[in-house]
Amino acid sequence: MSTNCLSDADVLSAVAEPEEAAEKPAGVFVLDNALTGKDGKHYTELRLREPVVFHTLQAAKVIGKRPSLESVYDSQIDMVCRISSWPKVIVDQLPSRVLDQAIAYLSSFEEDARRGEDEEPECPDSLTLTFSPAIDAVNQSFEEMSLHEPVVAQRRSYKATESKGNFADFIQAQINLVVAVSGWPLAAVLKMPISKFAKASDYLTGFFISGRAIGSSSPQS
Numbered sequence: 001m002s003t004n005c006l007s008d009a010d011v012l013s014a015v016a017e018p019e020e021a022a023e024k025p026a027g028v029f030v031l032d033n034a035l036t037g038k039d040g041k042h043y044t045e046l047r048l049r050e051p052v053v054f055h056t057l058q059a060a061k062v063i064g065k066r067p068s069l070e071s072v073y074d075s076q077i078d079m080v081c082r083i084s085s086w087p088k089v090i091v092d093q094l095p096s097r098v099l100d101q102a103i104a105y106l107s108s109f110e111e112d113a114r115r116g117e118d119e120e121p122e123c124p125d126s127l128t129l130t131f132s133p134a135i136d137a138v139n140q141s142f143e144e145m146s147l148h149e150p151v152v153a154q155r156r157s158y159k160a161t162e163s164k165g166n167f168a169d170f171i172q173a174q175i176n177l178v179v180a181v182s183g184w185p186l187a188a189v190l191k192m193p194i195s196k197f198a199k200a201s202d203y204l205t206g207f208f209i210s211g212r213a214i215g216s217s218s219p220q221s
Helices: 008-012 053-063 069-084 096-113 152-162 167-182 186-190 194-206
Strands: 028-036 042-047 126-137 140-148
Touching: 028 096, 042 069, 053 069, 053 167, 053 186, 053 194, 069 096, 096 194, 126 186, 126 194, 140 167, 140 194, 152 167, 167 186, 167 194
Parallel strands: none
Antiparallel strands: 028 042, 126 140
């Protein structure tokens, strides 16, 4: 090709920066080898998103009254199935490291939002959480949640549910407390992103922690 036939774009392409490959969205896990269901459907991308309270409660129910390594693992698999809409028979065929990465991704939303075990709770008079997009439930849209210190009756109800012993009861106690103080309907709270719910629950239960007694290694409540 004659140099006279080269366009500006042709010659400048020699010094252009190579295009970077598009970053894979968070929560997307691409399999090296597709999995095939009995119906012939191929599964190549596991797509996940932030869990909502419903997913966490259902996973807790799988754990049951006596948590074990097996029941906890089953609960994590249950959450992956529910959020991805993949059948369990397909999730069971995932490479174990892919499932580990998926579980770590889903768990990070709540873990990053929760108060640290050794972190003293902050108890302002009120807390307002905003939601974008709004949560649609019972023919309404909920964009803002207003919280304040629970009253004695609400705390007693929380303890009554929590004391039943199941891991799911512990989650249910938090759900009931958020419903009672916020005035939101149960359906709306169950649709809350788990990170927002964790902040709401930690704020409310923070009032139940009176601080560490002298000589005690655990908070008094």
